[in-house]
Amino acid sequence: MGGITPSARRLLHKDYTVYLVLGLGVLFVVVFLAYPLLRTVLIAFVPNGRELSFSNMSLVNFEKFLTSNLYRRSLINSFYISFAVVGLTMLIGVPMGYLVARVEIPGKHVLLSLSVVPLIMPAFLGAFAWIILLGRNGALRYVFERVGIDLPPIYGPFGVILAMTLMYYPFVFLLSEGAFETANPTLEESAAVMGARLPRILRTISLPLIIPSIAAGGILIFIRAISNFGVPAIVGGSTYVLPTLIYFQVNGFWNLHAAAAISLVSVLITGGALWLQRYIVSRREYETISASRSKLHIHRHPVAKALAIVFCWGVVLVSLFPQFTLIVMSFFKTWNGLWPRGFTLSHYLAIPKFLSGPIKNTLILATSSSLGAAMIGTLIAYVVQRRRPPGSAVLDYAVMLPFILPGIVVAVALLSSFSSGYLILRGTYWIMIISFVIRRTPYVFRSVSAGLTQLDPALEEASILSGATWFQTFRKVTLPLIFPTLASGTILTFATLLTELSTSILLYSAKTRTLSIAIYDSVNDGDYGLASALAVVLFFTVFAVTYAINRYTGKSMAASFRIG
Amino acid sequence: MPDLRYERVRKVFHTRNVEVVALNDVSFVIFEGELFCLLGPSGCGKTTLLRCTAGLERLDGGRIYYGDTDFTAIPPFRRGIGMVFQNYALYPHMTVYDNVAYPLRIRKLPRGEIDRRVREIMELVGLPGVLRRNPSELSGGQQQRVALARALVYRPRLLLLDEPLANLDAKLKVYMRTEIRRIQKQAKVTTLYVTHDQQEAMAIADRLGVMEGGVVRQIGTPSEIYDDPANEFVAGFIGEMNFFPARIISWEGDKLVVAVGAAQKRKALRAGIKAFGDEVTVALRPEHLRIFPSTSGEGVFKGKVRVVQFLGKFVRYQVAISGDAGLVEVDMPAAVPGLQEGDEAVLDFDPRDMLVFYAGERVA
Ligand SMILES: Nc1ncnc2c1ncn2[C@@H]1O[C@H](COP(=O)(O)OP(=O)(O)OP(=O)(O)O)[C@@H](O)[C@H]1O
Ligand SMILES: [Mg+2]
Numbered sequence: 001m002g003g004i005t006p007s008a009r010r011l012l013h014k015d016y017t018v019y020l021v022l023g024l025g026v027l028f029v030v031v032f033l034a035y036p037l038l039r040t041v042l043i044a045f046v047p048n049g050r051e052l053s054f055s056n057m058s059l060v061n062f063e064k065f066l067t068s069n070l071y072r073r074s075l076i077n078s079f080y081i082s083f084a085v086v087g088l089t090m091l092i093g094v095p096m097g098y099l100v101a102r103v104e105i106p107g108k109h110v111l112l113s114l115s116v117v118p119l120i121m122p123a124f125l126g127a128f129a130w131i132i133l134l135g136r137n138g139a140l141r142y143v144f145e146r147v148g149i150d151l152p153p154i155y156g157p158f159g160v161i162l163a164m165t166l167m168y169y170p171f172v173f174l175l176s177e178g179a180f181e182t183a184n185p186t187l188e189e190s191a192a193v194m195g196a197r198l199p200r201i202l203r204t205i206s207l208p209l210i211i212p213s214i215a216a217g218g219i220l221i222f223i224r225a226i227s228n229f230g231v232p233a234i235v236g237g238s239t240y241v242l243p244t245l246i247y248f249q250v251n252g253f254w255n256l257h258a259a260a261a262i263s264l265v266s267v268l269i270t271g272g273a274l275w276l277q278r279y280i281v282s283r284r285e286y287e288t289i290s291a292s293r294s295k296l297h298i299h300r301h302p303v304a305k306a307l308a309i310v311f312c313w314g315v316v317l318v319s320l321f322p323q324f325t326l327i328v329m330s331f332f333k334t335w336n337g338l339w340p341r342g343f344t345l346s347h348y349l350a351i352p353k354f355l356s357g358p359i360k361n362t363l364i365l366a367t368s369s370s371l372g373a374a375m376i377g378t379l380i381a382y383v384v385q386r387r388r389p390p391g392s393a394v395l396d397y398a399v400m401l402p403f404i405l406p407g408i409v410v411a412v413a414l415l416s417s418f419s420s421g422y423l424i425l426r427g428t429y430w431i432m433i434i435s436f437v438i439r440r441t442p443y444v445f446r447s448v449s450a451g452l453t454q455l456d457p458a459l460e461e462a463s464i465l466s467g468a469t470w471f472q473t474f475r476k477v478t479l480p481l482i483f484p485t486l487a488s489g490t491i492l493t494f495a496t497l498l499t500e501l502s503t504s505i506l507l508y509s510a511k512t513r514t515l516s517i518a519i520y521d522s523v524n525d526g527d528y529g530l531a532s533a534l535a536v537v538l539f540f541t542v543f544a545v546t547y548a549i550n551r552y553t554g555k556s557m558a559a560s561f562r563i564g
Numbered sequence: 565m566p567d568l569r570y571e572r573v574r575k576v577f578h579t580r581n582v583e584v585v586a587l588n589d590v591s592f593v594i595f596e597g598e599l600f601c602l603l604g605p606s607g608c609g610k611t612t613l614l615r616c617t618a619g620l621e622r623l624d625g626g627r628i629y630y631g632d633t634d635f636t637a638i639p640p641f642r643r644g645i646g647m648v649f650q651n652y653a654l655y656p657h658m659t660v661y662d663n664v665a666y667p668l669r670i671r672k673l674p675r676g677e678i679d680r681r682v683r684e685i686m687e688l689v690g691l692p693g694v695l696r697r698n699p700s701e702l703s704g705g706q707q708q709r710v711a712l713a714r715a716l717v718y719r720p721r722l723l724l725l726d727e728p729l730a731n732l733d734a735k736l737k738v739y740m741r742t743e744i745r746r747i748q749k750q751a752k753v754t755t756l757y758v759t760h761d762q763q764e765a766m767a768i769a770d771r772l773g774v775m776e777g778g779v780v781r782q783i784g785t786p787s788e789i790y791d792d793p794a795n796e797f798v799a800g801f802i803g804e805m806n807f808f809p810a811r812i813i814s815w816e817g818d819k820l821v822v823a824v825g826a827a828q829k830r831k832a833l834r835a836g837i838k839a840f841g842d843e844v845t846v847a848l849r850p851e852h853l854r855i856f857p858s859t860s861g862e863g864v865f866k867g868k869v870r871v872v873q874f875l876g877k878f879v880r881y882q883v884a885i886s887g888d889a890g891l892v893e894v895d896m897p898a899a900v901p902g903l904q905e906g907d908e909a910v911l912d913f914d915p916r917d918m919l920v921f922y923a924g925e926r927v928a
Contacts, residue, residue, distance in 0.1 A: 458653035461620055464640050465647045466667035466718065476666070480657045 017471045018387055022395075025380045029398050032434050036413035037401075043416055044260035048253075061261030074240040075265070081160050081232075081241060082225040086218045088165040092315055093172025094214060098206070099308040100173075101180035103299045106309070111316055112177075115170045118319045120546055122499035122516065124230030125535045127163040128523050129322030130154060131235060132329055132532075134162075137336035140321075155237030163231045166319045168221045175217040179210035212280055219277040223270050227406030229502035234523060242266045243408045243502065250506055256416045263409040270404045323539065330532035347533035354534065358518040365429065365504075365514060366497035369436030374490040376437060377444025378482075382474060385452045386460065403442050407502030410435050415506060427509035435503045440493045444486070451485040452478075488553045495545040499538060566593040567631065567754045568617070568722065574625030575612050575778075586612040588778040589626065599748050599755045601765040604775030605801070610758040613775075614724050617756060618645050630721070646715030646753070647724040651731065652707045654699035660710050661695040667718040685717045689747055705736045712744065716751050723748065723755040729764060737761075741768045762802050766790065774798045796921045799847050806853065806892050808865075810846040810920070820928050822846060822920060825864040825885075829915040831928045845921045850895040852917035855881050855909050857902050863910030867892065872905050883909055 043052055050056045064071045100108060118126065133140040134154040144151050152158040183206065229243040236244055242262055249259040299305075329335055333342030351359075380399055384392045402410060414435055418425040425431040455478070463473040479486075501516045508517050515538055522531035575587040586609040594600045602610045615621040617628060619640030628635040635643065654663050661682060668678040686692050689709040699707055708728060715723060728744065729737045745768050748755050759765050765772050766786040773783045774797075782794040793799035800807070810824040818833050824846045856863065867885035879899045882891040894911060903909060920928035 456651065456653060458649040458651060459655060461618075461640075462647065462649060462653040462714075463655075463666070463670075464620075465618055465643070465645050466670060466714070467641050467644070468667075468670045469641055472670060477655055481655075 017469060018383060018389070021379050021471075022383050022387075022389060025376060025383065026395060028376060029380075029395065032414070033398060033401065033438055036417040039417045040260045040263060040409075040413040043257050044264045046257055048255045048257040050257075061258050062265075064258065064261070065265070070240060071245065071262075074242055074245040074262075077157065077239055078226050078241040078266075078269075081157055081164070082222050084157075084161045085164045085168060085225045086222050088161065089169040089172045089221055090214070090218060092165070092169045094176045094207075096169075096173045096312050096315055097176030097178075098180050098202075099312055101177050103304050103308040105305070105312060107313075111312060112174075114316050114320065115173060117323065117543075118167045119170050120543055121167070121322060121539060122230065122501065122542075123163070123167055123228055124234045124501055124516070124520060124523075125326065125499075125539065126167050126322045127159065127231040127234040128519075128528075128531065128535065129325040129329075130159055130163050131523075132325050132335060132528060133321060134159070139335060139338050139340075142338050153237075155235055156239045159235035159237075160232050160239065160241075163235060163322075164225050164228065166322075167231075168224060169315070169319065171221055172214065172217055176210060176214055179213055180206065183209055216277050216280050219273050219280070223273050223277075223404070226273075227266070227270060227408075227502075229406070229408050229505065230520075233501075233505070234520070243406055246408050246412060247505065250412065250415065256412060256419075259412045260416060263406075263412050266406055267404060267409060270406065274404050326532045326535050326539070329528055330536045333529060335528070344529070347529040350530055351533060351537065354515065354518060358513050358515045361429075361512055362498055362515040365432050365436065365512070366494050366500075369433045369440065369497055370490050370494040372433060372437040373440040373444050373493055374486060377441040378448045378479075378486060380441075381445045381448035381452060382478065385449055386457065387470075399445050400442050402439050405439075407439060407500070408506060410439055411503045411506035426507075427511065429512055432504055432507050432512055435507055436497055436500065439503060440497065443493055444489050447485055447489040448482060451482040455481055484553070488549050491545060491549050495542045495549075498542055498545075567596040567598070568594040568635075568756070569629040570613075570626070571629070572626035573613070573616060573623060573628060575609070575616055575621060576624045585778050587616065590778070590780050591626075592773055592780055592783050594754060594756060595771075596754055597752050598770045599745060599757060599768060601769035601772035602756065602758045602775060603762055603765040603772050603801075604760065606760055608775040609778040610760070610775055611726055614647075614726050614756060614758050617722070618647055618724055619643055643722075644718075644720050645722045645724060646718070646720035648708075648711045648715050648726070648728045650727045652699075652711040654707060654710060654714070656699060658699075659695065660697050660699060660702070663699065663710060664695075664714045664717050667714065671718060681717055682713075685713045688716070688750060689713045690743070704732050705740060708732065708740060709743075712747060716747070716753065719751075720753065723751075723753045725755065725757045727759055728757070729759070729761075737764065738767075744768065766802070774801060776801075793847075793919065794926050796845060796847070796924045796926075799919060799921070799926075804850050804893060806848050806850065808846045808848070810844050812842050812844060820920065824918075825911075826862070826866070827864040827912075829864075829918055831915050831918055831920060833928050834926060843922075844927070847919040847921065848913055848917060850880065850893040851878070852913050853892070853894040854912050855883065855894045855896060855900055855903065856912070857900070858908040858910050861910065863912040865892070865911040867909055867911065869903060869905055869907050869909050872899075872903075874899070881909070883911065885911070 039052075044061055045057045045059065046052055047056065047058065047060045065075060066072070099105065100111065105111065131154055132138060134151060135141070136153075138154070141151055141154075154162075226241075227243065229247065232239065232241045232244045233247065240248065242265070246259045246262045246266070249255045249262065299308075328340055330347050331343055331345070332340035333344050334340065377399070380395060383389065384396050405413075414431055415426060418431060425434070459477055459481070460473050463477045464470065468476070499516055500514070501520060504512075504514050504517060505520070508514060515534060519531050519534045519538070522528075522534065570590050570592055573587050573590040574585075577584040577586055590609075590613060602613060604610055612621060616623055617635070619635070619638065623636055630643075655666070658666065664682045664685065665678050668681060673681070682695070683692070686695065689712050691706055691709045691713070694702060694706060694710075699710065702710065711728075725744070729740055732740060741764055744757075757765075757768065766789075769786055771783065771785050772789060773780045774789065775781065776797050782789060782798045784792070789798060789802055793802065796807075799805050808824055810822045813821040813823050813828055815821070816830070819830050820833050821828055821830050822844060829846075854863075855869075858866065865883075865885045867883040869881055870884050870891060871880075871882040873880040873882075878895045878897055881894040881896065881900075881903070883894060885892055892911065918928075919926060
C-alpha cells in the first residue's frame with residue numbers, strides 16, 4: 001500500500017456497520033418521530049384548511065382555550081379529574097401500604113399479588129365494567145339505592161374518577177408498601193424512645209421519609225391519568241377531557257390543526273409534570289433503606305389487625321369487581337337490577353366471527369410491532385451505550401421522547417404527516433405498526449440499556465480483539481447475554497399492545513380494526529354481553545402472558561409493577 | 565529487532581471538566597519474542613497503555629508502530645492481538661471449547677482445523693480435560709488458563725495481559741507466573757504484561773518499564789532496574805530501600821564526597837552530570853547495610869535496634885537512628901552475636917553500594 005496515507009488506510013480498514021445501524025435508527029426516528037412531531041407543532045399554529053406556511057401562522061387554534069367553552073371545560077376537567085385521581089389513590093394507597101407493611105395481615109402475599117390485577121386490565125375495560133355495575137340499571141346502584149344512598153350518574157366525572165382511582169391505586173400502594181417495609185426502623189425507634197406516640201411518629205418521621213418517593217409516584221399517576229383516553233371515552237359521557245377532545249376534533253371534524261394545538265398543550269403539561277418528577281427524584285437524598293429489617297415494629301394489636309384486614313381486603317376486592325363483572329356479564333343476556341338474566345353461551349359462540357378480522361389483526365400488529373420495537377430499541381441502546389458516536393445523546397433523548405407523549409398525540413402526529421403528500425400511510429397496517437413501535441421502543445430501549453450496564457464491556461472487547469467485527473460481537477456475545485431481558489421486555493410489550501386503544505382509535509381502518517376497537521364499538525352499540533365475552537378473552541390472554549413472563553424472569557407480579 | 569514501538573504516545577481523559585493525563589509522551593520499544601512488563605502504582609496509566617495498544621482507546625497524540633506498520637491506523641479487530649483481561653472475560657454462555665474456538669470460528673477456519681488447534685492450545689496451557697464444561701465450573705486458575713488459551717489460539721503477533729494474576733491466591737500466583745512465562749516462551753509471542761506487583765514483574769519479565777503518573781520512569785532488565793535505578797521513584801518502588809538525607813562536601817575529579825550520617829563517603833559521578841546543589845539523598849538496600857553492636861566501633865549511623873526478625877535466609881534488623889523518624893532496615897546473612905532488641909548499634913556500608921539522588925534523579 002505504498003502511496004496510501006495512514007488516514008486513508010484507516011478509512012479502508014474501518015468497520016462501518018455501526019454507522020449503518022445507527023443511520024437506520026436515526027432515519028426511523030427522524031422520519032416517523034421527529035418529522036411528524038415537528039409538523040404537528042407547526043400545524044398547531046396554522047388555522048384549519050390553510051397551507052402550512054410561515055405567513056399563515058397565528059395563535060387561532062390556541063385562542064379556543066379562551067373562547068370556547070368546550071375547550072376550557074376540557075382543560076379544567078383534565079386537571080380536576082387527574083388531581084382527584086392522584087389525591088384518591090394517595091388516600092387509599094398510602095394507608096394501605098402502611099397497614100400491609102406494618103400490621104400482621106393474613107394472606108399478605110395473596111393480597112399483594114391480587115392488587116396488581118387492575119394494572120393488567122386495560123383501562124377502558126375497567127370503565128366499561130363500572131358502567132355495568134353502576135349504570136342506570138346497574139346491580140350495585142340498585143344495592144345502594146336500597147340502603148338509601150343516591151350515587152351520581154356513572155357517565156361523567158364520577159365514573160372517570162372511580163375507574164381511574166381503582167385502576168391506579170396499586171402504584172401508590174406498592175410504592176409506599178415497599179418504602180414502609182424498607183424504612184430504617186432505628187429512626188422510628190429513636191422517636192419512640194424520646195417519648196413520641198404512634199400518630200406523632202407517623203406524622204413526623206415515617207411519612208416525611210417516604211414523601212419524596214410517594215410524590216414522584218403521584219406525578220406518574222397524574223401523567224397517566226391526564227393522558228388516558230380509554231376511560232373518559234367510555235364513561236366520560238358529555239364530560240370532555242383533552243384526549244377525548246383531540247379525538248372529537250379528528251374524528252368529528254377531521255380538524256388536525258385543532259387536534260395538534262390541543263396535543264401541544266397536553267404534551268406541555270405532561271412534560272412539565274415529568275420534569276417535576278425528575279426534580280423530586282433527584283432531590284430524594286436521605287437514606288431510608290436499612291440493613292436490618294427484622295427490627296421493624298409490626299403491629300399485632302387485634303383492633304389494628306381487624307381494621308387493616310377490613311380496609312385492605314376491602315379495597316382489593318372492590319378493585320376486582322370489574323374482572324368479576326365482565327366474567328358474569330359475558331354469560332348473560334341482560335343484567336338489569338340485582339341479578340343477571342338469561343344465561344347464554346351465545347356471546348362466546350360469536351367470537352369465531354372475529355377471528356379472521358380483529359383478532360387476527362391484533363395478533364399481527366402486536367407481534368410485528370413488539371418485534372420492531374425490540375429490534376430498534378436494542379440496536380439503538382447498544383450503539384448509544386457502547387459506541388457513543390457523536391450525536392448519540394440527541395438520539396437518546398429522541399428515543400425516550402414518546403414516554404411523555406399521550407398515545408393519541410402520536411396518532412395525531414402520524415396522521416398529520418402521512419395522510420397526504422409523498423408517503424400516504426393512513427388506513428394501512430404500516431401506520432399502526434409505526435405508531436406502536438414509536439410508542440414502545442422507549443421501554444425496550446430502557447431495559448436493554450439497563451441490561452447492558454450490567455454486562456462487563458470486557459466481554460465485547462475480548463471478542464473484538466479476537467478479530468470479530470462489532471456486528472459479529474453483537475450477534476454472538478452481546479445479544480445472547482442480554483436475551484433474557486430482551487425477551488421478557490418484548491413479550492411484555494406484546495401484552496400491552498394487545499389492548500392498545502388510544503393510538504389505534506384514530507389510526508384504524510375497516511381493514512385494520514383491532515380487538516380493542518371491536519370491544520369499544522360493541523360497548524358503544526350497547527352490546528354488553530358480546531363486549532364482555534371479548535373482554536374476558538382479551539384479559540385472560542394478557543394475564544396469561546404477563547404471568548408467564550413473571551415466572552420466566554422469576555419476579556413476583558407485584559415486583560414488576562413497582563415504580564418510582 | 566523492535567517489534568512494537570511507542571512514539572510519544574499521549575492519552576488524556578476528560579471527565580466533567582477535569583483533565584487526567586493518563587499517558588504523557590510515552591516512548592519505548594519492545595523486542596520480538598520478549599516478555600515485557602509494565603509496572604507501576606495504581607492509576608499510573610498501565611491499563612490505558614495496554615488498551616491503547618489494543619486499539620480500545622484512541623490516542624490523543626503520538627504513534628504506535630508494529631514493525632513498519634502504523635498500528636494506530638488499524639482498527640482493533642484487525643490488529644491480531646491476544647488479550648487476557650483481569651477478570652478473564654470468558655463468555656458465560658459458551659463452553660470452554662466454544663470460548664477457545666470463538667476466534668477461530670470468527671476467522672472461518674475449517675472445523676477440523678479448529679478442533680486440532682483448540683486441543684493443541686489447551687494442551688499447551690495444561691488444561692486438556694475441561695473442554696465441555698462451562699467457565700463458571702472452573703477454578704480461578706483454570707479460568708486463567710482458558711483465557712490465555714483463547715488469547716493465544718489464533719497465534720496473535722502480540723499478547724497483552726492486564727494484571728492476569730490479580731484474582732488468584734498468593735500460592736497460585738507464584739505458580740501461574742512461571743506457567744505464563746513457560747507458555748509465552750513456548751508460543752514465542754511478543755508479550756506486554758501489566759502488573760502493580762513488583763515481585764511478579766521482577767520474576768517474570770525479560771525487561772520491564774516502571775511507570776509513574778503517565779510517564780515511563782525507567783526501562784531495563786530486572787537486575788538493571790534493581791541494582792541501578794535511574795531515579796528516586798524507581799529506587800523506592802522496586803524492592804526495599806532506605807533513604808538518608810545527605811550533603812555534598814566536595815568534588816574530586818569525577819568523584820563526589822558526601823556527608824551522610826557521621827561519615828564522608830566517595831562515589832563516582834554518573835557520566836554527563838554537570839552541576840547540582842548541595843542537598844542530596846543517599847539510598848541503600850537493606851542487604852547493603854551492615855550492623856554491629858555499638859561497642860565494636862564507629863559507623864555511619866548510630867541507633868537502637870527495635871525489631872529483630874528471622875526471615876529464613878537472612879535476619880532483618882529494624883533500627884531507629886537518631887535524627888530520623890522512620891526505621892532503617894538492615895538485612896544480615898546471619899544473626900549478629902550480642903545484638904538484641906533494645907541494644908545500641910551502629911550501621912556502616914560500602915560506598916560503592918550507595919546511590920545518590922539529586923532532585924529525584926540519580927547522580928551517582
Ligand atoms: N475511561 C476513563 N475515563 C476517565 N479517566 C480514566 C479512564 N480510564 C482511566 N482513567 C484515568 O487515567 C489514569 C490511568 O488509569 P489506568 O487505568 O491506566 O491506571 P492503572 O495504572 O491501570 O491502574 P490500576 O493498577 O489501578 O489498574 C487514572 O487516573 C484513571 O483515573
Ligand atoms: Mg489497570
